[in-house]
Amino acid sequence: MHERRACSSGAPDIKYANFHKEPPPLRPPKVPLKELFLSIGLFLAGTIMLLCGANVFFQNFSLSDAMPYNMIGGLCFIPGAYHSFIFLMIFNKVPGYSYDMISTFDT
Numbered sequence: 001m002h003e004r005r006a007c008s009s010g011a012p013d014i015k016y017a018n019f020h021k022e023p024p025p026l027r028p029p030k031v032p033l034k035e036l037f038l039s040i041g042l043f044l045a046g047t048i049m050l051l052c053g054a055n056v057f058f059q060n061f062s063l064s065d066a067m068p069y070n071m072i073g074g075l076c077f078i079p080g081a082y083h084s085f086i087f088l089m090i091f092n093k094v095p096g097y098s099y100d101m102i103s104t105f106d107t
Helices: 033-060 063-091
Strands: none
Touching: 033 063
């Protein structure tokens, strides 16, 4: 009846090569919007604060006047840039990046 065809190398037919793999999901995962907006907000706030700190430093040439801006800017910029980069890689569908890498606020 049904005979199994083999390629010249003896491997089974290519038709069933992906038979035991999981099917693709029907819908893509939902984008965590709160975390997306928070990461973009932190990134922008940190960038603005760092630029303000640089502006204060180069106008007054005083590190003590610019330090609060730079500290707050650094505390906002680093996590904002990290999570924004992860979101960018997820949106570009780079393998190895998923929404599991983003901490979520489950309330």
